[in-house]
Amino acid sequence: MAATLKDVARRAEVSVAAASLVLSGKGAGRIAEATAERVRTAAAELGYRGNRAARSLRTQSAPLLGLLSLGVATQPYAGTMLEAAQFAAREHDYDLLFIEVGTPEAIAENLRLLEEHQVAGILVASYFHRELALPSQLPAPTVLVDAVCPDRDIDWVVPDEYGGESEVLEELAGAGHHHVGWICESRRYPATTLRTKAFEDAAARHGWDDDPHRVVLTEGTNAADGYAAMLRLLEQFPKVTAVATMTDRMAMGVYMACFERGIRVPRDMSIVGFDDQVLVSEALRPGLTTVALPHRQMGTWAVGRLIERIESAEDLAVSQVRINGGLVVRGSVAAPRAGRVRTSARR
């Protein structure tokens, strides 16, 4: 049986009220130091840990953050956000209630669950940058991670798609490329739209070869999509000396297409990706130059922000930020070769 505050008080020969004051640190100046010391000793001796339920019942709030996840745990690397969030929470003495909601529609019902728990704050986290609809009544301060809620003033943090893509494209421009291809998923998401915008702006800025054939749209974002797209790109835009893909997985497919065609990376073809899925980007030979997704940073920021909001007396202004995960330079970019001769396919 765990020791209660009453046990501590009895042992220290003070009232429970005094013991509570001391242990919660609110007794400073009110309780004599000698008494306080007695209480602390007694608590230590008894291994007193307190009872969250009793405290919550009394204070009508729990030092708990509810994390409503949309696939965050499952997706490689997105889980990093989770870990970062938990660390940040722990640092402020909050714990994390993890709930995988499955679909956006299930958010509302799970918010009610969190209300029962009397969570002090709520994180709604997605594994990819998306738009979300939220019920108008939120049971606690809420911040979105890798998601935005248009038509609503609410804190959120997302990757800086435009900035990141621009940065990695500068690598290509810096190496001297002018015939640059863009392989991107066709569906319209914040990520596709913003990264494509960055590509178009970079192209305009650097006067890249303005041929509509330089872009290939795909159905999905995996290696097979990248592979097929690259084959098509080589056909419809043979001048290409560098390719930017919307994701690392697609870049992996591009590598494979190059391998098969006897095109060497980066000598004959420079390639850049996005996401920094280390399993892929680091494993490729040469390593893929890409942009990291700021999972960790988003988790940390979101929790910091949430706690700020919870603990601040005033109403804070809404804060919506885009974080650039940063360029990761590996070996997939080189200067275009002048008199490049494309070797024929190997089979």
Next chain:
Amino acid sequence: MAATLKDVARRAEVSVAAASLVLSGKGAGRIAEATAERVRTAAAELGYRGNRAARSLRTQSAPLLGLLSLGVATQPYAGTMLEAAQFAAREHDYDLLFIEVGTPEAIAENLRLLEEHQVAGILVASYFHRELALPSQLPAPTVLVDAVCPDRDIDWVVPDEYGGESEVLEELAGAGHHHVGWICESRRYPATTLRTKAFEDAAARHGWDDDPHRVVLTEGTNAADGYAAMLRLLEQFPKVTAVATMTDRMAMGVYMACFERGIRVPRDMSIVGFDDQVLVSEALRPGLTTVALPHRQMGTWAVGRLIERIESAEDLAVSQVRINGGLVVRGSVAAPRAGRVRTSARR
């Protein structure tokens, strides 16, 4: 202000006790159906949700499971276990408190934190099969996920390393290979030991070429390790027609070495991995034949078991299980070619 039980009782014109009985379903046979109906209506009208803190305080236990994670969220795919655990918990009306402990040493201190929360049960989950030491006093029923605790009778679930490896090696045997290489990390973990044992047994069983040069030990488990190991294997064991690697990532390196040497997969070389890291195994061309890690199944099993233990009156016998995630056949295995001529390196 959320409605309380008292509000419901007043509205239904009954006592709080009666209301409690009805809402918790324990009133069957004790409360008249008409009364019960009145209570349920009142609760619905008020949007009554109950207060976990009050209930926990009273019952001295919370419908909460503490999940102490050792890197589970960060590791690609291991997070799947987390999602599965949460689903299973929710199905039994438990919620999940997620805590990333960082290192095994931090487990003890976090167990005390869970004690404060009065969790009904505890999951200690690792992202790889390992041995763990646990304090002798656990604050609640505990089950280990992807970890064991030697010298201790405690429930755990781990991947069936031996069974899985044996199964994927049967693919090689079935295709008719006799000169099979084994690329494995040199450090001794349950996974290395058991998978290596499976290799040795398969080799003996099928009378594979018994040459000590057929195995190459590596420092790590990533693509670069696999790549270097494969180069070495080709040199010291040139007869090799099939390679089994300890991880998919290492297999990826093997593919790359083959590509560079002009060795075609699977025509000239069959390859099998372990883990089924889809990002890798599915993306490779041809897809990698491998063994899945049962993350999802482990999560589900562990929670089921834990709840069984929590809710069972008697002392259950300890249950320790190994789950085989299952063979995933893709395209990396073929029959060895009779008069195979190794093409020379491409550069």
Next chain:
DNA sequence: CTGAAAGCGCTAACAT
């Protein structure tokens, strides 16, 4: 500076 006491919302033993 310290103690007594009320009460958070709920459950369960005990009355009626």
Next chain:
DNA sequence: ATGTTAGCGCTTTCAG
């Protein structure tokens, strides 16, 4: 069949 009541452990007035 239903109501009354006594706490669970803690915080926080309010008295002393």
